[in-house]
Amino acid sequence: MRLLAKRVGLLRGWRRWLAAFAAGAAGALSMPPFGFLPALVVSLAPAIWLLDGTATGDAPRWAPLRGAAVLGWCWGFGYFVAGLWWLGAAFLVEADQFAWAMPFGVLGLPALLAFFPALGFILARLLWLPDAARILAFAFGLTISEVLRGHLFTGFPWNNLGLALGQNLWLMQSASLVGLYGLTFLSLVIGAAPAVLLTGKTMRTRWTAPGLAAGLLVALAAFGLWRVPAEAVASVADVRLRIMQPNLPQDAKFNPRNRDVIMRRYLGLSASPGRNGDATPTHIIWPESAFPFLLHRDAGSLAQIATLLGPGSVLITGAARMDDPLPGEAVGKFYNAIQVIDEKGTILGAYDKVHLVPFGEYVPKFLDALIRAAGLRQFVHIPGGFEPSEKRTTLSIPGLPPVAATICYEAIFPDEILAEGSRPDLILNVTNDAWFGQTPGPHQHFAQARLRSVEEGLPLIRAANTGISAVVDPFGRVVNNLPLGVEGIIDADLPVAEPLTLYRKWGRFSLTATLSICLIIVIARRRHQSSSP
Structure with missing residues (x-):
């Protein structure tokens, strides 16, 4: 068995690159929906041996770093291709218009993301040691690269390596101390x-x-076993939630000709009799981008919603909205929003999405011009794409405690859940994963949103068009859910929030301190090694 490590380290040329690619791809099995933790060992142990093999004696000084960069890129390319292949499903929803771009999503994005682990491998190689301390050097380098991946160029922390521990109920509890990036280390x-x-x-x-x-x-x-209570979390008084999951295919969802059919489906599901004679819901929740039209400008649809709602109840729904155009403009700015509607059909308030999906919800203006000049169009059925809100705000909803609202993609960012100011008491996530069908993508999205509950000590209420809709308590326990690919409703109480977590108090400091101590240990060991006879 010891020969295996030596043989891996001695691989050269395309065999070395292929081994790195295969090791990275194996790591994707540690992510949802598989959650196979030993796959992390199968992925990372060969990466250590391959980095061992970059020490090349009389080769130029920078050769080991170049070798580490190539290895890191190949490893990352394998990891992201195997973990994000399902993105290709989005290009097949309207295949006649977007199938041509499928290779850019399935291979192009992983190729770009792979530069982050390439940087991580370089950092690790700079601190490399011939003994067990190189494990700390490796963890330090890749943790830094994962932090950068989550923040640079608008950030993309999808399938962060910390999620390998962030799926199991007991193991994920450490996120309440150190957050996602602490779990990464x-x-x-x-x-x-x-x-x-x-x-x-x-x-x-x-x-x-x-x-x-x-x-x-x-x-x-x-x-985790100590932290998670044996009993269920208490519920907020006088709150009865109903989450509606319509399970509409993406090609039907944005077709204006289906508006009446969609409204009947939403209203019919939302008015379904509750299980075992459940009381009338006080809050009905619909998913992201629920309508192929502008709800706030459609008096007829608002009147239909008013007939659905009982006295004192409200609807919380995803819905695109448009500002009035400014002088000289043909149309106003569009926002991907959550809107709150009362029993009179009045819109009481809204939250506009802050962190938009690049190329999915907007395209940089110069690229948008090129796309249109080529006779193509962007994914979103909105002229010019959506505008981001300038500031994250806490959503106020009658009958509910303050709400940290997130729309779709926003739930994957651990540092972007809460607005500045007073702490909310629940996280609301509305989303539409119908783009990705029955693939790992929606499972990965739900797992990341669920981890936010543990980090913040807040319950999560999630409404997804095709699933996974759920109520999650502040410990990450799934109180109720609807699986992927079914239509239905969830009737549930709202779990109360837990006190402020240690992560929220000093999580960033703890990660910085951990990485600093790690760096000090490795540097000290390197100096000791170089000074030894």
């Missing part, structure tokens, strides 16, 4: 440590790092 340390089993020179050096990693995994699980 822990996942990397635990997943990479077994590499030392096949490279250590003595029995002690072979088993110390893997033993500590196993102990760390047990400690995380024990903390």
Whole structure:
């Protein structure tokens, strides 16, 4: 078995690149919906051995860094292709217009994202050591690259490596202490440590790092077992939720000719008798972009909604909205919004999406001009795309505590859930994953939204067009849900929020401190190694 590590490290040329690609692809099995944690070891241990093989004796000084960069890119390309292949489904919804762009989504985006782990491998190689301390160097480098991936160029933290620990109920509880990026560091340390089993020179050096990693995994699980209460979380008084999941195919959802059929479906599902004689809901929740028209400018549809709602009840729904055009403009600005409507059909308030999906909800103006000049159009059926809101706000809804509203993609960003000011008492996420059909994508999206509950100590209410709709308590427990690809309703109470988590108080400081200590340890070991005779 020890020969395996040496042979992997000695691979050269295309065989080395292929091994890195395969190792990265294996890591995707640790992500939802599979959640196979040992796949992280299968992915990260070969990465350690391949990086070992970049030390090339008399080669030029920068050769190991160039080798690390290529390895990191190949590893990342494999990881993102295997984890994000389902993006191709979106290009087939209107295949006659967008099938040509499918390779750019399925291969082009992973190719760009792979530059982040390439940077992580370079950082790791700069700090590399011949002993178990290289596990810390590797975890440090890839954690930095994952933080950068989540923030640069509008950010894309999808399938962050920390999600490997962020799916299991017990293991995910550590997110209440260190958040997603803290889980990233822990996942990397635990997943990479077994590499030392096949490279250590003595029995002690072979088993110390893997033993500590196993102990760390047990400690995380024990903390989770202690933190999650045996009993259900109490409910907010006088709140009865109804989440409607219509399961509409994407090609029907944005067709204006289907407006009447869609409204009948929404209204019929929302008025369905509750299970076991459940009381009339106080809050009905519909998913993102619920209508192929502007609801706030359609008096007839607002009147239909008014007939659905009982006294004192409200509808919370995703709906595109448009501002009045400014002087000299033909049309106003469009926003992807959540709107709150009362029993009189009056719109009481709205939240406009802040973090838009690049190329899905907007295209930079110079690219938009090129697309139109070529006779093509962008994905969104909105002239010019959506405008982002300038500031995140807490949504006020009658009968509910303050709400941290998120629309679709926004729920994957751990630092963008809460607005400045007082803390809300629940997270609301409306989304439309119909673009991606019955693929891993919607499962991955739900898992990331669910982890926000643990980080913030807040319940999550999620309405998704095709699923997964759910009520999640502040510990990440799924109280009720509708699976992917079914229509129906969820009737549920609203769990109360937990006190402010330690992550929310000092999570960023804890990650910075951990990475700083890690860096100090590795640098100290490198100096010791260089000064030893």
